[in-house]
Each structure stands twice: as C-alpha cells, then as structure tokens.
Amino acid sequence: MTAVGPGVMPAHPRSWRLIAxxxxxxxxxxxxxxxxxxxAVLAPWLSQQNPYDLAQLDVIDAHLPPGSAMATGTARxxxxxxxxxxxxxxxxxxxxxxxxxxxxVSTTVALLFGMVTGLLAAFARSWVDAAIxxxxxxxxSFPAILIALILLGLLGQGxxxxxxxxxxxxxAYFARTVRAxxxxxxxxxxxxxxxxLGLAPLRIALGHLLPNCLxxxxxxxxxxxxxxxxxxxxxxxxxxxVPVTEPSLGMLIAGGYDYLLSGxxxxxxxxxxxLVLVIGAINIVGDGLQDWFHSTxxx
Amino acid sequence: xxxxxxxxxxxxxxxxxxxxxxxxxxxxAIGNPVDVLVSPEADQMxxxxxxxxLGLDQPLAIQFLSFVGRLAHxxxxxxxxxxxxxxxxxLERLPATLELAVTAMITAxxxxxxxxxxxxxxxxxxxxxxxxxxxxxxxxxPTFWVGLVLIMTFSVHFGWLPAGGRGITVPVAGIxxxxxxxxxxxxxxxxxxxxxxxxxxxxxRLASAGTRNVARQxxxxxxxxxxxxxxxxxxxxxxxxxxxxxVTVLGMELGSVIAFSVVTESxxxxxxxxxxxxxxxxxxxxxxxVAYLLVIVLVFMVINLLVDLLYAALxxxxxxxx
Numbered sequence: 001m002t003a004v005g006p007g008v009m010p011a012h013p014r015s016w017r018l019i020a021x022x023x024x025x026x027x028x029x030x031x032x033x034x035x036x037x038x039x040a041v042l043a044p045w046l047s048q049q050n051p052y053d054l055a056q057l058d059v060i061d062a063h064l065p066p067g068s069a070m071a072t073g074t075a076r077x078x079x080x081x082x083x084x085x086x087x088x089x090x091x092x093x094x095x096x097x098x099x100x101x102x103x104x105v106s107t108t109v110a111l112l113f114g115m116v117t118g119l120l121a122a123f124a125r126s127w128v129d130a131a132i133x134x135x136x137x138x139x140x141s142f143p144a145i146l147i148a149l150i151l152l153g154l155l156g157q158g159x160x161x162x163x164x165x166x167x168x169x170x171x172a173y174f175a176r177t178v179r180a181x182x183x184x185x186x187x188x189x190x191x192x193x194x195x196x197l198g199l200a201p202l203r204i205a206l207g208h209l210l211p212n213c214l215x216x217x218x219x220x221x222x223x224x225x226x227x228x229x230x231x232x233x234x235x236x237x238x239x240x241x242v243p244v245t246e247p248s249l250g251m252l253i254a255g256g257y258d259y260l261l262s263g264x265x266x267x268x269x270x271x272x273x274x275l276v277l278v279i280g281a282i283n284i285v286g287d288g289l290q291d292w293f294h295s296t297x298x299x
Numbered sequence: 300x301x302x303x304x305x306x307x308x309x310x311x312x313x314x315x316x317x318x319x320x321x322x323x324x325x326x327x328a329i330g331n332p333v334d335v336l337v338s339p340e341a342d343q344m345x346x347x348x349x350x351x352x353l354g355l356d357q358p359l360a361i362q363f364l365s366f367v368g369r370l371a372h373x374x375x376x377x378x379x380x381x382x383x384x385x386x387x388x389x390l391e392r393l394p395a396t397l398e399l400a401v402t403a404m405i406t407a408x409x410x411x412x413x414x415x416x417x418x419x420x421x422x423x424x425x426x427x428x429x430x431x432x433x434x435x436x437x438x439x440x441p442t443f444w445v446g447l448v449l450i451m452t453f454s455v456h457f458g459w460l461p462a463g464g465r466g467i468t469v470p471v472a473g474i475x476x477x478x479x480x481x482x483x484x485x486x487x488x489x490x491x492x493x494x495x496x497x498x499x500x501x502x503x504r505l506a507s508a509g510t511r512n513v514a515r516q517x518x519x520x521x522x523x524x525x526x527x528x529x530x531x532x533x534x535x536x537x538x539x540x541x542x543x544x545x546v547t548v549l550g551m552e553l554g555s556v557i558a559f560s561v562v563t564e565s566x567x568x569x570x571x572x573x574x575x576x577x578x579x580x581x582x583x584x585x586x587x588x589v590a591y592l593l594v595i596v597l598v599f600m601v602i603n604l605l606v607d608l609l610y611a612a613l614x615x616x617x618x619x620x621x
C-alpha cells in the first residue's frame with residue numbers, strides 16, 4: 001500500500017503529535033488500514049487454507065453457511081464456504097492481497113508518471129505544455145470507468161492490463177495537480193534565487209520545485225488509491241478485470257452473485273464488507289490528512 | 300453566442316476525429332483482424348483473399364481514408380458475435396440506457412435537493428448530521444456492491460421487486476419505454492435507485508454547501524426582517540440561488556451516469572448498451588466496442604455542448620468572457 005495513514009508516515013519528530021491531534025475516527029481508520037495491509041501481506045500465514053490450492057479444498061464443505069464446522073478436522077468456517085468448498089475468510093485474505101497490490105502499484109506508477117509529465121508541462125510551457133494538458137483535459141472529460149473499460153476492451157484482460165488501464169486513468173489527475181502547483185511555485189523567489197545561483201534546471205525542478213509541490217499531491221493520493229481499489233473491484237466484478245487465477249475482492253463478490261438469488265448471501269456479502277471497510281478507511285484517513293495539511297498551511 | 304457555438308462545434312469535431320483515429324488503430328493496428336475473422340485452418344491463399352476483400356492489402360493511409368468514408372456512412376463494421384451492423388446494435392439499446400440514466404438523475408434530484416437543503420439549514424442538528432453521513436457513505440460505497448445489497452434485501456429477502464430485466468415495455472413513437480407500464484416501473488425502481496445513489500450524495504453536498512453559503516447573505520436576513528415566511532425564503536430566495544451550480548453539475552454528470560450505467564445494467568440484467576459493451580469486451584467483439592466508444596463520445600459532446608450553451612444563456616457574464 002502507498003503510505004497514506006498518519007501511522008505510516010515517515011519517521012518525523014512531530015509524527016506522534018500528529019496522531020495525538022487526530023480525530024478518533026481518523027486513528028481508528030488508520031488502524032483498520034494498517035490491519036488490512038498486514039493481512040494482505042501475511043495472507044499465506046494467516047489463512048487456515050490456501051483457497052486456490054485445489055488439493056486443500058473439500059467439495060463436501062461446499063455451500064456451508066457462516067460458522068459451520070469443517071467436515072474433516074476441527075476448524076470452523078467463520079464466514080462460510082463457496083461452491084468449491086473454499087473458506088471465505090481465507091479467500092478474503094488472498095483477495096485483499098490482489099486488490100491492494102493492483103491499487104498500490106497503479107497509484108504509485110501513475111503518481112510518478114503524473115509528477116514527471118506535470119513538472120515537464122509546467123517547465124517547458126509552449127507546445128509541450130499544450131500537448132500534455134490537452135490530453136489531460138480530454139481524458140478528464142470522460143468518466144474513469146469508461147476509459148478503463150474501453151482500454152481493457154482493446155488490450156485484452158489480465159492483471160498487468162488492469163494495472164495499465166488504472167495508470168492510464170489516474171495519471172491525468174496527478175499531472176494536473178503537479179502542474180498547477182509547479183506553476184505557482186516557479187514564480188517564487190527561491191526558484192529565481194536557485195536559477196541565479198546557476199543551478200541546472202533539472203536540479204531546480206527535482207530538488208527545489210518538486211518538494212514544494214508535494215503537499216497538494218499527497219492529499220489526492222489517498223483519494224486516488226481508494227478510487228483505484230473501487231475501480232479494480234468494479235472491473236473484476238464485471239468480468240473484465242483480474243483473471244480467475246488471481247481473484248481480487250471484486251472477483252469474489254462476482255463469484256457469489258450467482259448464488260445470491262438462492263439465499264447464499266455470505267459469498268458476496270463478506271468480501272463486499274471487507275472492500276467497503278478498506279475504501280472507507282482510506283477515505284477517512286485521507287480526510288484527516290487533508291485537515292492536517294490545511295491546518296499546517298494556516299499556522 | 301454564435302462564435303461560442305462555432306468554436307465549441309469545432310472542438311467537438313476535433314475530438315471526434317482523434318477518437319476516430321484511435322478507433323481505427325484499435326481495430327487495425329492492434330492485432331490483425333484477419334486472425335479473428337478467418338478460421339485458423341485457412342491456408343495462405345484464403346488469408347490473402349480475405350485481406351484483399353477487407354482492403355487490408357492497401358497502404359495504411361488509404362485504409363484510414365476508406366475507414367473514415369465508411370464511418371461517415373454510419374458503417375462501423377459487423378459484430379463478430381451477433382453478425383449484425385455494430386452501430387445498429389448499440390443504437391438499438393440506447394433508449395433503455397437513456398431511460399435508466401434520466402430516471403436515476405431525476406431521482407437523485409428529487410431526493411438530494413430537499414435533503415441537501417435540510418442539511419444546509421441545520422448543519423449541527425441530528426438530521427443534518429445524519430444526512431451528511433449518508434452522503435459520505437454514498438461516495439464511499441462501490442456502486443456494484445450497493446446493487447447487490449439492494450437485490451439481496453428487496454428481491455431475495457422481501458421479494459417485493461424483480462431482480463433483473465426490464466419488464467413490459469410500451470412503444471412510444473418507435474421507442475419502447477418501460478416507465479409507462481406498472482411492471483416496467485417495478486423493474487426500473489431498483490436499478491434507478493442504485494444508479495442514483497452516487498449522484499444523490501453529490502447533490503446533497505452541493506445543495507447543503509450552497510444553502511449554508513446563501514443563508515448567511517444579507518438579502519436572506521433582509522427577507523426575514525421583512526417578515527417573509529420561511530417557506531417563501533427557502534423556496535424562492537435560497538433555492539433559486541443554489542440551483543445554478545446544481546443544474547450545471549447535473550448536466551455534466553448526465554454523461555457520467557450514462558457511462559456508469561454499465562455497472563448497474565450488468566447487475567440488474569438491464570438490456571442497455573452498457574451491458575452490450577461488457578458482453579462485447581468479454582467476447583472480444585471489437586467492432587461493437589468501437590461503435591460504443593464513438594456513440595458515447597458523441598453523446599458526451601452533445602451533452603457538454605448543451606450545458607455550455609445553457610450556462611451561457613443562464614449567466615450572461617460567461618458568454619461575454621469568451
């Protein structure tokens with residue numbers, strides 16, 4: 001996961017004060033987020049079975065409601081099982097892994113790409129700026145899901161294609177934000193001073209301009225990360241996202257959709273709750289982060 | 300006004316041209332369509348014949364020109380799966396999608412505006428806070444999961460409403476509408492509510508922020524001092540002033556509702572063009588994907604153009620600045 005919670009901010013002398021000053025809701029959301037990341041990373045050791053190793057599945061255990069006991073052995077299926085006899089809790093742990101991986105990789109790459117193009121646009125001005133910003137405007141005038149769907153329709157499916165589509169959707173937001181703040185910053189005295197000292201433009205851009213453009217960027221990172229998770233889940237639910245061999249939370253929900261009408265609610269419901277918890281937590285932490293940036297800006 | 304219109308139309312044509320080039324590249328440059336159209340057992344002679352028939356042996360520029368020529372006649376190729384013209388397939392399903400999107404938009408307005416007004420007038424109260432919490436929830440919850448919960452609750456558990464399909468439709472001027480029959484209305488209710496949720500949250504947020512802003516103004520205080528009833532103050536003086544941003548956003552969001560109906564249509568088996576898009580992506584039916592792309596771009600451009608013109612008409616300052 002990208003470092004978004006106050007709890008996972010880089011070590012900083014003021015970081016403990018930041019946590020102390022945060023609202024309880026932000027702290028709880030931060031803890032939920034840290035727990036989700038830990039579960040995703042440690043899924044193979046936390047789960048009672050590998051839900052995608054067919055040898056570990058037992059068809060006798062299929063379609064069991066939550067809390068049922070295992071046919072062989074002493075363990076229980078706390079969240080029930082799916083039609084293959086897969087433990088839903090383990091499946092959710094593994095699904096979280098795929099969901100968070102896809103979202104964090106795409107958000108990170110999109111952030112870097114958007115940062116480079118945004119800085120380039122602000123620095124080069126002229127036709128480079130015009131070309132980049134036209135593309136950004138064109139892209140932002142269409143809903144993200146539409147662009148992602150069309151790209152997947154043309155590129156085909158797979159985890160790499162989904163990540164590519166998410167990057168293509170997200171970079172424009174970052175590019176626009178970086179360009180806007182870089183245009184403001186480059187007019188300031190310290191940039192002029194750096195240029196007067198004879199520093200190379202690249203060094204000014206990366207060493208002086210970029211750090212000062214980061215705060216507004218960091219505020220939209222959580223928003224975009226949550227957006228990426230939702231989008232990936234939606235695409236996978238629609239059957240055009242990740243493949244069956246690497247199911248994400250959206251895919252698990254889609255798998256339970258067929259059994260919903262026969263009353264087996266748990267196959268879809270619990271992965272959905274996990275998804276909503278993660279998205280909600282990221283949004284709340286993002287709000288807290290935004291408040292913090294606003295308050296430090298005013299001080 | 301005429302200059303604004305002409306410039307906007309010019310920009311729209313440019314965007315459409317870019318999309319046409321992208322669509323062309325999508326069909327012809329990514330993979331050879333012959334591989335999809337001719338059976339793998341075909342020998343070299345048959346492949347050559349098929350390529351000549353499709354004009355694929357011509358230079359790329361000539362191919363593009365003939366592609367644009369066919370595009371101008373509305374010919375976007377034939378669907379691999381349905382064996383029918385791709386554009387016709389998409390247009391056939393447009394009314395169902397529009398019906399769903401427009402109903403969702405109106406629902407969002409009818410629910411969101413009063414709630415937003417209430418939340419804006421008493422932001423500290425319990426109801427105000429509950430409305431604000433609801434709008435945050437509406438932003439966070441993934442649309443498709445809300446759709447599932449709606450089906451789980453109202454179709455499976457209570458059995459009140461159908462879980463999918465469009466029900467009985469009534470033809471009006473060659474277009475079949477479901478909203479005119481009771482059965483069609485019952486089928487429309489859940490998908491429309493699902494699609495409306497996000498926009499309802501958006502309208503609540505806009506309306507409550509606008510109301511809080513307007514309620515502080517001097518002319519509202521003056522209206523109160525004049526002894527006007529609060530019904531008249533809210534209904535006339537506040538509502539009128541918060542409506543301009545809401546109308547604009549609504550216009551712009553109509554396009555995104557049409558795009559988002561892809562998700563809702565898939566969940567509720569609504570026979571619109573969004574469901575067609577998903578089916579076509581799954582079956583690698585590229586001509587239909589491209590036809591959908593061009594139709595949706597056209598719809599977006601028409602909506603944006605209308606919103607801009609409406610805005611310029613509502614607020615003279617905007618037209619003058621351009």
